[in-house]
Amino acid sequence: MTSRLRLNPDFDDAAHTVPVSLSERHPGTPHTALPAAILAGETQVTGTTGESGKEETRANPLGVCDMFRVGIGPSSSHTVGPMRAGLHFATLLAARAPGARITSLRVDLFGSLAATGRGHNTDRAVLLGLSGYSPENVSIAVVDGMEAAIDSSGTLTVPGFEPTPFVRERDIIFRPRDILPYHVNALTLRAWAGEELLAEHTYYSVGGGFVMEELGDPAEPRVAPLATEEQADAAQTAVPYPFFTAARLLELCSETGMRISELALANETALRPQPAVIAHMDRVHAVMDEAIKAGIATEGTLPGGLRVKRRAPGLARELEEKTAAGHRADQLEALGWVNLFALAINEENAAGHRIVTAPTNGAAGVVPAVLTYYERFVPGATREGMYNFLLAGAAIGGIIKTNASIAGAEVGCQGEVGSASAMAAAGFAEALGGTPAQVENAAEIAMEHSLGLTCDPVGGLVQIPCIERNAMAAVKSINAAYIALWGDGSHTVSFDTVVETMRQTGMDMLSKYKETSEGGLAVNVVEC
Structure with missing residues (x-):
């Protein structure tokens, strides 16, 4: 049964x-x-x-x-989600046991969180959350120094409590062969006061930084989302144009005469004031831009042991020198800038720095690379076009997440970079004035040609093949948008069909190709 x-x-x-x-x-x-x-x-x-x-x-x-949220690298499912879980548990402890003397804490990581947790800094992320930090606002200095601070003091301090004795090697348990029923990305947190168990809670990081918590009897569990207060308030209001498939989205656009971005904005402003929506998009845009600049400005080698050299600074110098010298570029040389933007962001992500989940961290470079290309290279680009890009891209990403998955641990990289490519293609087509049918077609083309991508990160790090793959996907997104705009929006394979195909392909994919680092490049590339 x-x-x-x-x-x-x-x-x-x-x-x-x-x-x-x-x-x-x-x-x-x-x-x-x-x-x-x-x-x-x-x-x-x-x-x-x-x-x-x-x-x-x-x-x-x-x-x-929902689909674009500020966080830290290198992974939305393995870093941002566990950090949110740790912060929730710290808040839970403060509510359930105020004034108690916590004598011990234990972190159990299951499945994919354990298999690639060290390379994805999952352990550090949980400790940051337990220490009261959120992925949206934590300083990078705190992130980089967290493990050393705990090791030197031998303690971890949950806000509102005295320091608790904590030894990472003893109190964080990696259990890659143990898969909990609901999801492959699971963690259980426990706290004791002597022999008394103060709290025990299980969380599931389901991709894109989204987290579910387990409620009730573990043998017959119920799950609920971790939501911010603002999200909880928004959940009390029904949007005017609900859609969960691209087919329904297109129907609504036809019935109302709205573009996809207009309809998406109408839904957003039913849940929260329009200035709040605009402010969110402005911050997302600013963090994307800051990550590109930081990636271009930072030389050196990425952490983790693979000795991957940052390439964005060198590529930026080459492109800028050619521009300054009046170099006559061929028509495709602008794609060098697209590659630069994607590489810069994903190198920042690999370093554990601040980026935007778009829709995940492992795929964080695709959407901003295409968006920045639009802003810098498309004549007549506007700030309104930027907003339309993000709104349409999020609508497509929401359809994917609702009907399939954006988590590499569930469906492979087709769910991460493939989804990001579909979102970027849709956003770009929307910003260029595409009809709803053309925007849907752009998303379909990008996703169709991402089917089957595996998630097999070398060394469990979000570096090889992840960084280059974002650059390749960004270029593909632009091409997909132009192919769609050259037509009238009519096409044989619908976006809903390709999303369901992606889901089925992910289910058929062996687990060793789904963010476990037990197959593919992860075992065929020798770590030096």
């Missing part, structure tokens, strides 16, 4: 169940509560009745405030 996870006890279990594993999922509909859909918040829709005659519960589609 198939085990299934219940959501909220107030929901109708028959209509609102979440499969234990991604392999059991079906494509999302407005009334299928998949993990990604829950993360945007289930919303009671007053006056709407389904076949049962009962008031229905539906999820709001994921949008720009």
